[in-house]
Amino acid sequence: MSDVPKTDNRSHRQGIGEATQVVASLWFSVGKETLSVISLQAAKSHRNERIAVNVLRGAAVFVIFAIAVLIVYLAFEGTKTFSVDKFPVWKFLFSSDYDPGNNLGGSAVFITGTLLVTGFAIVVGGPFGIAVGVFLSEVAPARMAQILKPAIELLVGIPSVVYGWLGLTLLVPFLRTHTSSPSGFGLAAAGIVLSIMILPTVISLSEDAFRSLPVSLREGSMALGSTRWQMITGVLLPSASSGLTVALILGIARAIGEALAVQMVIGNSSQFPRGIFAPTASLTTEIVIDMGGAPQGSFQEHVLFSMALLLLLIAMALILLVRFALRGRG
């Protein structure tokens, strides 16, 4: 038992060493690029400008370093479940036998929970957010939009613990009295809280998508005698589809990553939900609940890191999807 932490420390150092190498090579590539752009002016100009260039370069390298350390560390810790503890990857993904004290790390319940609450949020919050985006861009009088926009932006600034608390004090008792759920905690409570939390993201991005469409589309559509509704559904919605896709994907990304607000209302029971109002758990909530008590270097800690790694991979996949959707727009 006492050997475990030692091995741990060494491997951490190895991981960070690898990261440093990556960063060193990045430093030079970033440096070259920056210099090739500014080299002519830089050679002639003041010392201050060279300092400024170095500060900017430093900032860029620091960001890359931070991201690299995060990815390398998570990749390193998150694969220990499979490399050190020899727990099969397919069992981690598809088994629901979760009992880390007895070396069982099946995380299917949490993966399903994450997919379900995120799906719930996007099915409820997505269309609603796009509708408000259309309203702000096409229907609302300028004055009203001026008031609504900052109000929606305010929603982004509210900390997630406040959303969770409101969910706990308003939504959970409401669901307890009005649904089949005896406690009120569960999938629906988490999904509703999340769908409100993703609204600002979806609304602002879809409004931007509509506003970026050329006026000629609207003029042409009106000239052909279409009503405003026909113009929105027949012309604007299809034209803005790639922008709307991005709005939805970033909404999904926001929902998948939320931990605290979800943890407060989902019920945290590690079982598949038996219905839409039943309690369950997700990847983020299980990490929140268990991370404090997971002994360093234990199987439990490794499994939690694997869940974190899985969340990182999902986030990466979503960012790639956004790039793909934007490229489609050409």
Add this chain to the structure above:
Amino acid sequence: MLSSKALAVVALGLALTLPALPAFPAFAAGSISIAGSTALLPLALDAARVYQEQNKDVKISVSGGGSGTGISQVAGKAIDIGDSDILAPSHPELVDNKVAVIGFSVITNPGVGVKNLTKKQIQDIFTGTVTNWKDVGGPDQKIVVVNRPRSSGTRAVFVKTVMEGTPVSESGLTEDATGTVVSVVKQTPGAISYAAFSGTHGQSVSELSIDGVAPTDDNIVSGKYPVWSYEHMFTNGPPSGDTAKFIEFVQKSADLAKKNGFIALSDMKVKETDR
């Protein structure tokens, strides 16, 4: 020109802040950081308050997190004292300092109206065999089981002494602190859970008798009520300095222990092995 001005500002800033540093709490003569069991939390907080009143130069920070958190953080030397309801057999480097005894009640929402359950009935409820209060002498109402997370000491004590080793079903809710559990049980009709006396006494929840024995200090001291455990303040290696003094202070403060729902070590007539 610019840089010399900047230098002057930095120098002035340093000159102003450096003498102020020793006054900052983190740099005070003695500081003790404590985290872990939310069952022990009320006593730890109260003892820290009184101790700091008597020793103005010592700063004590106390937080919860659960017994598992306390053990893993003190083992990682992130804190000075790790509070726990359970032993830490996997960490031989930790020194066990017993400070008090705490009882745990099985609690229900007051609307349930059940006052007594047998051990067998409680086991059936927490394994998910019985899911309606009418099957154990209550109203026709669904049972909402509330658990603590796997790393919880309270849960470990409950599983050992009431469940007799049978694991609890995961179908219930899970809440990560004694206070949260008590407030969820208070608000949720049909809810049942378990929590330390320090969090349940005086709250508007029903505290059940088990096999006809009421959850009281007297019944624990005399060995009739089985659901109790020592509260431990683990240190990484033998405690020293302010940490040692504070632990000794907690152990000797029988009045503080009683006030917060704990039993002083000196009052115990039975041993843990007598159960």
